Amino acid sequence: MKEIFKWQLLESEDISPSKWFPLFRHKVVIGSGETIDDFFVSRLGNVAMVIPVLPTGEIVLVRQYKHGIGEITIEFPAGRIESDQTPEMAAHAELRQETGLKAGSLEPIGEFFPAPTKDSTRVFGFVATECVFSEKQDFDQTEDIDVIRADSRQLDQWIREGKVASSDTIALWSKYKMTRKP
Numbered sequence: 001m002k003e004i005f006k007w008q009l010l011e012s013e014d015i016s017p018s019k020w021f022p023l024f025r026h027k028v029v030i031g032s033g034e035t036i037d038d039f040f041v042s043r044l045g046n047v048a049m050v051i052p053v054l055p056t057g058e059i060v061l062v063r064q065y066k067h068g069i070g071e072i073t074i075e076f077p078a079g080r081i082e083s084d085q086t087p088e089m090a091a092h093a094e095l096r097q098e099t100g101l102k103a104g105s106l107e108p109i110g111e112f113f114p115a116p117t118k119d120s121t122r123v124f125g126f127v128a129t130e131c132v133f134s135e136k137q138d139f140d141q142t143e144d145i146d147v148i149r150a151d152s153r154q155l156d157q158w159i160r161e162g163k164v165a166s167s168d169t170i171a172l173w174s175k176y177k178m179t180r181k182p
Helices: 087-099 152-161 167-179
Strands: 008-014 023-029 035-042 047-052 059-066 071-075 078-080 105-112 123-129 145-150
Touching: 047 059, 047 087, 047 167, 059 087, 059 152, 071 167, 078 087, 087 105, 087 123, 087 145, 105 167, 123 167, 145 152, 152 167
Parallel strands: 047 123
Antiparallel strands: 008 023, 023 035, 047 078, 059 071, 059 145, 105 123
């Protein structure tokens, strides 16, 4: 196997245009030894994403507008992990805020990186079981969410049809299916 070297960070400058888009200009030495002084990296923050499963076996998803693509999406509930939160705490909070659900059990099912070339985000995935609607939704300033339900076959179909197209949701659903008995 070929040896690959991590890049060496020489300098990092915060050039963020706003709190909504943290952006850093890096000066790095790449594996070949060459120096690049304008490699840009975003640090949007880590995310907790949850697959909520109702006692009926139905999966809960959220429909909401995503301005980055200018589309209404169907995704699993998710949100940024605040500095005072563990991924588990954020998962419980996002589940309650976006859907009004409370999980009886929360199990980690893996991590992944949605855009590792230009963003440092790590997504922590969970499955929440024994979920019950017991709370009022409590949206963030930019959220307007519709809660929807699907069985696993319907969700698979929505993915095939492109109705569910968020890479994070598809990746977490794939991880979930790999960890469950057929």
